[in-house]
Amino acid sequence: MVLKLSTTFLRTLREDPVDAEVASHKLLVRAGYIRRAAPGIYTWLPLGLKVLARVEAIVREEMNAIGGQEVHFPALLPRDPYEQTGRWTEYGEGLFRLKDRKDADYLLAPTHEEMFTLLVKDLYNSYKDLPVYLYQIQNKYRDEARPRAGLLRGREFIMKDSYSFNIDDEGLDEAYMAHRGAYLKIFERLGLEVIPVFAQAGAMGGSKSEEFLHPTAIGEDTFVRSAGGYAANVEAVTTVVPASIDYANAPAFEVVDTPDTPTIETLVAAANELRPRESGAWEAKDTLKNVVLAVTDPEGNRQLVVIGVPGDRQVDLKRVEATVGAPLGIIGEVQVEAASGEDLAKHPELIAGYIGPGNGLDQAVLGTEGTSGITYLVDPRVVSGTSWITGANEKGKHVFGLVAERDFGFDGTIESVNVLEGDPAPDGSGPLRTERGIEMGHIFQLGRKYAEALDLRVLDQNGKLKVVTMGSYGIGVTRAVAxxxxxxxxxxGLAWPKQVAPADVHMVVTGKGPELLEAAEKLASELESAGLEVILDDRPKVSAGVKFSDAELIGIPTIVVVGRGLAEGVVEVKDRATGERRDVKVEDVVAELSA
RNA sequence: CGGGAUAUAGCGCAGCUUGGUAGCGCGCGUCGUUCGGGACGACGAGGUCGCAGGUUCGAAUCCUGUUAUCCCGACCA
Structure with missing residues (x-):
């Protein structure tokens, strides 16, 4: 059916909506694709739904192509499964919660790991049933602290989420790679450039994880990439460990009076004044900054940890939370915060601004072997033989030329700091630069976290129960439209690529006279017969100028103008994206456009 | 949650300083003219001025409280 604008539920706006900041939001509202219903919650209008359906269709085809089977869960779910995995609590305020008339707790699902796991548990119990890949395209709900940018970060959004179930790790690897391949195809077909970047699995649990980021200045995620093709989320970049340095000829360390130098900045200035270096001025990266943190384990036990990092780096607490468990031997999620005044008061040997590992191995302060007994972890850049300016554990004094291994030791290394522009890529592919991107998809090897929590086990070849291993894979469908x-x-206005445009041809009728409209309707139905979807702007008493600008705002790839040229037997065909226009004989239009 | 701003017709805004019962542009309706780049004229419909209280003869305007929304940050598969 030709979609006639005279009867289509559509109103285009001449002006940008005042609450819209980014182009996608402004244009989708102005062109009549979406309307805001509540903060971060949008209504889809007829044209918007068509785009959404086309995006979904591409996602569906590629998921089916790797053997995915589509199901559909409710968005409204009971509390219990989320209680079993701990996420009822873990999700905190991000979860939309509600009660039924019997006062039982319900939630609007933020994601469906639990339900998929339980569904498979419900129906399957043998290794012979596996592997299985299930997916759905469905609404998700997250009570974002601050929804923004229209469809890009909403509180209700459509996500394609799939889950793989395998009997062993090899199977999980296969499932993961199959999804990875499907995702690359999906984004390629959509016409969306994405970069798979290494990500930290974080709260989702599991091990291997990649995000698919669409690079754009308005993106909310920062990632790094090298000219040689390395790409990673800033939280997931691993540090290139420098080679050890031979310290046989290194000068002995020296304790220097450095009054009023409690910060790295003042220390660097003092160093250049008191002990200028011939090979160039001292910089922040020549100093060793020791940050005292308080780590709380899942049982609520609090302990102090000192992390030593080059002075030009910032310790990222989120990153420490993800990495500090292993060296401390803590299993489960830890909380990390800066040490309080109370914490420091218990350790008078730690003098704020002048904390250091100790002046010489025999005078160690930091570390489980030191006088403080506090675990001392250092950045991977602190390798044997590196020489540092750091605190001398005495007010107003720093120690210069303190050499790792010769003069101080530590309990382990830890990835804890931010990446800086220019850092080397871990795979040796060159210096890293930072960029912004939108997260379009995310794939995880969940492993057995959910299967264990919900007791999803099947019998293996030996008749023994075995915990299933899972992967989860998401694509933000709403976000893809944005x-x-x-x-x-x-x-x-908009200029959709043809595979997702709400139609193939936008036909504009200009001028008066029934023969123009008749000719347009005839041509439109011929185009439809040839398999093209047509929007026909047959609105009476609307000036040509309005129709032209609406056509450009709406953004259908090909615009056909039936007007004054008809007397000579031609219509104008215009490419929305390039602006190129040419006259085509009426009888040739179908052949040209369906080519 | 911290900082900033806003709330008046479907949309975009003015009016508020100095209180006197609401206006502009777009959009919408009718009629006429116009008809290939956001036309013109005439007439018209549409607003408890976010909400609640207070001051006042009288409040969109002043005062108090409250709610909502947007932006920046924190947070965020």
Whole structure:
């Protein structure tokens, strides 16, 4: 059916909505694709639904192609499964919670790991049933602290989420790679550039994880990439460990009076004044900053840890939370915060601004072997033989030329700091630069976290119960629509790539006279017969100028103008994206456009 | 949760300083003219001025409280 604009539920706006900041939001509202219903919650109008359906269709085809089977869960779910995995609590305020008339707790699902796991447990119990890949395209709900940028970060959004169930790790690897391949195909077909970047699995549990980021200046995620092709989320970059340095000829360390130098900045200035270096001025990266943190384990036990990092780096507490468990031998999630004044008061040997590992191996302060007894972890850049300016554990004094291994030891190394522009890529592919991106998809090897929590086990070849291993894989479908609008627009409006456009041809009728409309309707139905979807702007009493600008705002790839040329037997065919226009004989239009 | 701003017709805004019962542009309706780049004229419909209290003869305007929304940050598969 030709979609006639005269009867389509559509109102385009001349002005940008005042609450919209990013182009995709402004244009999708102005062109009549979506309307805001509540903060971060949007209504889809007819044109918007068509785009959404086309995006979903591509996702569906590629998921089916790797053997995915589509199911559909409710968005409204009972509390119990989420209680079993701990996420009822862990999700905190991000979860929409509600009660039924009997006062029982329900939630609007933020993601469906639990339900998929339970569904498989419900129906399957043998290794012979595996592997199985299930997916759905469904609404998710997250009570974001601050929804923003229209469809890009909403509180209700459509996600394709799939889950793989395998009997062993090899199977999980296969499932993961199959999804990875499908995702690359999906984004390629959508016309959305994405970069798979290494990510930290974090709260989702599991091990291997990659995000698919669409690079754009308005992206909320920062990632790094090298010219040689390395790409990673900033939290997941591993530090390149420098080679050890031979310290046989290194000068002995020296304790220097450095009054009023409690910060790295003041210390660097003092160093250049008191002990200028011939090979160039001292910099922040020549100092060793020792940060005292308080780590709380899942049982609530609090302990202090000192992390030594080059002075030009910032310790990232989120990163420490993810990495500090292993060296401390803590299993489970830990909480990390800066040590309080109370914590420090218990350790008078730690003098704020002048903390150091100790002046010489025989005078160790930091470390389980030191006088403080506090675990001392250092950045991987602190390798044997590196020489540092650091605190001398005495107010107003620093020690210069303190050499790792010769003069101080530590209990282990830890990835704890931010990445800086220019850092080397871990795979040797060159210096890293930072970029912004939108997270379009995320794939995880969940492993057995959910299967264990919900007791999903099947019998193996030996008749023994075995915990199933899982992967979870998400694509933000709503977000993909927004990202496409973001990537494909110009100052006049949207300009969809044809595979996701709400139609193939936007036909505009200009001028008066019944023969023009009749000719347009005839041509439109011929195009439809040839398999093209047509929107026909047959609105009476609407000026040509309005129709032209609406056509450009709406952004269908091909615009056909039936007007004054008809007398000579031609219509104008215009490419929305390039602006190129040419006259085509009426009888040739179908052949040209369906080519 | 911290900081900033806003709330008046479907949309975008003015009016508030100095209180006197609401206005502009777009959009919408009718009629006429116009008809290939956001046309013109005439007439018209549409608003408890976010909400609640207070001051006042009288409140969109002043005072108090409250709610909502947007932006920046924190947070975020």
């Amino acid at each position: 990202a496409l609008a973001e990537a494909y627009h110009d100052e006049n």
